Amino acid sequence: KNLSEVFVIEHELSYKPLENPVEKVLQTGHVYELANHTVLIAKDGTKRVIADSAAPIKDAAGNILGVVLVFRDMTEKMQLLEQVQRAQKLESIGLLAGGIAHDFNNILEGVFGYIGLASAYVSDSTVSEMLANALKSIQRAKGLTGQLLTFAKGGQPIKKIQSIVPLLNDTVQFAISGTKIKARFDFDENLYNAEFDYNQISQVVENIVINAVQAMPMGGTITVGACNVSFAPTQHPLLEGDYIKVTIADEGVGIPKEILNRIFDPFFSTKSMGHGLGLSTSYSIIARHQGTIEVESEPGKGSSFYIYLPATKEKVVEPTKPEIKKVLKGGRVLVLDDEAMMRDIMIKFLENLGFDALAVEDGKEAIDVFLKEKEAGKPFSALIFDMTIKGGMGGNEAIVEIRKFDPDVPAFVMSGYHDDPVLANPEQYGFNGGLCKPFTIEELEAMLAKYF
Template identity: 45%
Template sequence: LDNISSQAAPGNPILVTHDLKEVVVAMNSTPIKDNDGQVIGTVIVLQDITEKQKIEQELLKAAKLDSLGILAGGVAHDFNNILAGILANLQLAAVKLKKHQDISKYMESSIAITRKASNLTKQLLTFAKGGDPVKKSADIAKLIRETVQFALSGSNVKAEFHLPEDLWVVDIDEGQIAQVINNLTINAEQAMLTGGILEFYGENIIFETADQYTPNHYVKITIKDHGIGIPAEIIHKIFDPFFTTKKTGNGLGLSTSHSIIKKHNGYFEVESAPGIGTTFYIILPASMNEVTLIESQKEIAASGEAKILLMDDEDSIRNVGGEMLSYFGYQVTLARGGQEAIDLYKRAKEIGEPFDMVIMDLTVPGGLGGIETMAVLRQIDPDIKAIISSGYASDPVMSDYERYGFSGVVIKPYKYEELIEVLNKVIDKKQLPLDFIY
C-alpha cells in the first residue's frame, strides 16, 4: 500500500495503489493482545467497496429519476388545470366584453388562479434548490386557514380550526410555510380514506431552558388527522428524501417540509398510531417585531410622484409594469438591461433629475443582471435606493438582499399592491453604507 487518503466520501478512506489507482475501502481494525491482555499490535483489514458504492449511487440515481418523473407528471397535470381555468375565464371575459357586460369577476378569478401557479413554481424551486426563506412578519393563523380551505376544496375531509386570536406573529416565508401546510393537509386527506375531521390547533409557548429546544418564544401549530396512521417501523424514515408508501407519491413532500421548517429555525415533529391517526407539530420562533396585522381591503397609495427606473428584460413585464406604476402616479422610465439602466441613471443624475428608486430584475440572460448593475450604480451614487425582483425565490440574494446593497425585494409574480407597499417603505428607508455589501 503506497498511501491511504482521507479525502473520500465521509466515513470511507481512499487507498491509492502503486499505479495511482484510487480504491474506496472500508477499514476495520482489531487489536492483538498478549497473554496479559496488553495490546501488542493491530490487525487492519481493508475491503474494496468501490464497485459497491458505484452500484448504490446508480440505484439512488435511478430512484431519484423515477421520483422526479412522477413529480413532473403531477406538475404537468396541475399546470394544465391552471391553464384551463385561466383560458376559460379569459374566453368568458372576451365574450361578455363584446356584449358590454361586467367582466371583473372573470379577471379576478384569473388573477387568483395565476397566484396558484406562482405557488406551484415556488414549490418546484424549493424541491430543486431548497432555497433560503424570504421572511416577513405574518399572521400564521390566516395563512393556515386560506391554505387548508383551498387544499380541501371539494374534499370529503372537513377542517376544524382552533387558532386563538392572540397567536403571536411569526417571521416566515409565506409561500414556503403554505407549502408545508398544503403538504400536510393533502397527506392527511389521503390518510382519511372515508373522510373525516382534520384538526388545526395553535398556541403560544415559551421555552426557557436549553433542553430539547433553544430558549425562545414560539408559536406551536398542531395538525391532527384521524387516518390510517404510520407504522412504528417506518415512522423514522418519513422525513427521508424519496421515501414514500404511496403508489403515486414522490417522497419529496415531508422531506421538503422538514427542510423548510429547519431553515426557519423551527422544529418539525410527528406522533402516530396505526388505525388512530397522525399528529404533526410545527414549532416556529415568534417574531421580535412589533407588528399589527390589519385585515382590510385598503386602497393602494403611491408616495408622491417619485421617479422610478424599471429594468426588466421581459417586454411584457417591463411594459405592463411601467403602465401600472404610471397609473398609480409614479414617473416611470424603462430599461431592457443593466447597461441601459446604468446609462439612464447616470444621465438623469448629470442633468439634475435623479431617480428616486430603481427596480431591477435579478437575472438578465446575456447581459448585466441586478447584482452586477447594482455594483456599478452604487459607485455612481452611494445613496441609491433599489429593489431587486425575481421569480427565483430560492436565490440567496432574495433572502439576504441588503447585503448586496438593495433596500427591498419583491418576488415575481407579485401583486401591484405588494410592489407599491415595498416602494413606499423603501422611499423612506435609509441606505446602508457601501462597505456593508460584499
Template identity: 35%
Template sequence: MFVSQISGQEWVCVFRDLTERKQSDEALRQAQKMKSLGVLAGGIAHDFNNLLAAIMGHGSLALGKLTAESPAFSHVDKTIKAAERAADLTRQLLAYAGKGQFRIEVFNINELILENSGLLETVLPPHVHLAFDLDPTLSTIRADKGQVQQVVMNLVINAAESIVAEMGHVHIATRAISSHNLLAEASETSCVSYIFNDDLPLSQPYICLEVRDNGSGMGMETLKQIFDPFFSTKDFGSGLGLSATLGIAKALQGGIQVISELGKGSSFRLFFPAAVQESKESNMDIQPATIQGTTVLIAEDEDYIREMVCDALAAQGINVLAAANGQEAVQIFRMHHHSISVTLLDMRMPVMSGNEAIRLIKQIDAEAKVILMSGYTENEAPSQLLNQPTVQFLQKPYTIDQLLQRLQRFDASEPSHGNGHAAPRPRTKIKATNGVAE
C-alpha cells in the same frame, strides 16, 4: 461488543452503546441530503421562474391585443393561468429550499385556526370528523399568516386522505412548549424530527401545532422520505406540500416532528418560536406616480425576458434602455443617469452580477432608484441594499401589471441626481388592466 482473552483463562468483555452515535450519523446524513436537495430545488425554481416570467409577460402582451370575442382570447388567458399555477409550484420549491418569500406578522395561531374552521370542514369527506383542542393561554407567534394557513390546510387534507376506515378522526391541537421539552421530544427514536433553532436562545418558548389522525399510518422507510421534493404516497399531486412545510419551519427557525405507525395513524407537530415582542407595521399610503415619458434602464441576460419588458414598457410610452449584463448597465447608466428614473437589475447575470452593478451605479448616483429582480427571493439580496429606501425587490415571475404598479409606486417622488435637482420629464396618467397597461 469487544471480547479479549487474558492469560488464557480470563475474558474481558466491553459493551458500547452506539445508539447515540448512529442517531447523530443519521441526523448528519439527513441534514446533508436536505442541503443538497435544497440547492437543487432552489436552482430549478430559479430557472423555471425565469421561463415563467417570459410566458406570463408575453402572454399578457398578446392578451392585450385581443378582444374578448377573439377565438384566441380564451386560449391565451388559459396559458397565463397555467403559468401562474406553475409559479405556485416554484414557490413551494423555494419554500423547501428555505428561500421562500414571507410576510411576517404577529398573530395568534388559535384565532387563525378558528377563522378557517369552516373551510377546513368543507375539505373533509363526510366520514371524517374534525375536532379541536386549542390551548386558550397561548402567546402569539411571528410568521407568515398565509403560509401557516396553507400548512394547516395541507396537513388536514393529508390526514383525511390517509383515513380508509368508515369513520375517521382528525384532531387539531395547540400548546405551549419549552425549548428543553421540544428537544427532548425531538430525540424520540420512533419519529422523524427537524429542529432549526441554532440561532435562538435555549430559553426560547415555542408554540406547538399538532394535526393527528387515525389513518393508515406510515412505516419508518416512508417517514424518512416524506419531506423529499416530489415524493408522495399518493398516485396524484405534486409531492411538494410537505417539502414546503419543512422549508417554512426552517425559515422561521422552528421545527417539525412526525410520529406514525402503520395501521394506527400519524401525528404532525409544527413548532413556532413564540413572539417575544409584538410589533405593528405601518402601512403608508403611497400615491402611485404617472410614468409615461420617463426612462427606465433594464439589465437582463435572458433575451426573452428583456425583450418582453422592453415591449411592455414601450407600449406605455416609457423610454427603455436595455443591457444584457451588469457591465453594460453600468456603462449606459454612466452616460444617461440624469434622465433615468428607475433601473431594473437582474441579480444573476454573466460578466457582472446585479449586486456588483448596483454598487457601481450607487457610486455614480447615490440616490439612483433600483429594482433588483430574481427567480429566487429577496433573501438572496444583501440586506444592506434592501434597507435603502431607493432599492426595492421584485420576484420573478411577475406580471406586467405588477411591474407597472411597482414602477408607479417607486417613482412617486423624483430622484435626486447628485446635484440635488430633479431631471424634468413629461408625465401622463396611465392605467393597467389584464396584465397590460392602457
C-alpha cells in the same frame, strides 16, 4: 422469570423476534453483539432502539458461570442522527432544485409575458379563452417552482411577530372545505407569539392537512392544537428555549413504519399523482425558522405531526403604512437582465404602459449607461434590475454604485428567487420595491403606479 419474558427484542424494520443474546452466549461461549435496528419492547409496549452485547463469565477452568448483558438506549441518538442525515440530503438536492427553479422562472416569464401581451390584441372570444387557460396553467407551474425554491433556499422567511392561532384556524378551514372532514381546535389560553413567515408556515400546515384529508377518504376529524413547551439543554435536538408546539392529528390509515423515515425526503411520494415535494418543502421551511417537524404514526390508527417553532414573549406590533412618493407619469426606464427574452418582454411591457425603455445585460453596463444619460441631460425616471446576472454584476451590486450618484431615482428589483432577502426588504438594499418572476404586466403596472 425467564429472561425471554422480560427481555423481549425484535427487528425495528421487519418486526421479527430476535434471538436472545444470553442464550446465544451460553450456546457458543463467545461474546455476542446485537445487529443494528434492534428494538427492546418494554412492559407497557413502548419500543426503544438499543445497542447491546453479551459476554460469558468464566471460571479459571474456562467453564461458563453466567452471562453479563449490557445494553444502551440509542433511541434519541438515532433520532438525532436521522434528523442530521435528512437535513444534509435536503441541502444537497436543494442546490440542484434551486438552480432549476430559478432558470425555469425566467423561461416562464417570457411565456407569461408574451401570452399576456397577445391577449390584448385578440378579439376572438375563443382564442381569448384559450390564452386565459394557458395563463392559468402557467400560474400552477409558478406555484410548483415556488415550492421548489422554498425547499431549496427557504426563501429567507419574511418573519414578523404574530400569533399562530389565526393562521391555524384559517388555513385548516380552507384546506378541509368541501370535504367530509371536521376540524377540532385546542389552543393554550396563554399561547406565546412567534416570529414567522405567514405564507410559508401556512404552506406547511396546508400540506399536512391535505395529506390528512387524503388519509381519511370516508371522513373523520382532524385535531389541531398548539401549546407552549420549553426545552432544557440536551433535552431535545432543538436549542434550549421556549417553543410553540403545533399538533395536527388525523384518524386516517396511518403511515407504514418502513417508510416513516422517508416521508420528508424530496420527491418521495406514495401517491400516483404526487410530486413528493409537500413534506420535504415543509421540513425545509420549518428548519429555516429554527424549528423542526416530528411525526408519529400507527397503521390503522392515524398520524400526528408536531411542528416546533421558536416562541417569543414579545407582543404583536401592527405595521404602519409607509408614505409613497408620487412623481409624474411616464418617463424613461432602464432595465437590467442577462436574458435576451426578458429584456425584450420588459421593453414591450413598459412601452405598452407608456414608458420609453432601454435594456442592458450587465450591471457595469447599467451603471455606465445611467451616468452617461444623466450627464447628457436625459436621466432615467426609474430602474428595474434583475438581481442575479450570470458571470457579471447583479442588480443588487449595481444599485449600490448608482445610489452614490442618485439617491432618489425609483429603483425596483426582479428575481426568479421568490421571497429572496432583497425582495423581502428591498428598501434595505437600495430599492423601492420588487417583483418575483414570472409576473404579469398588470403586476408591473401596479408596482409602478405607486410612483408614476
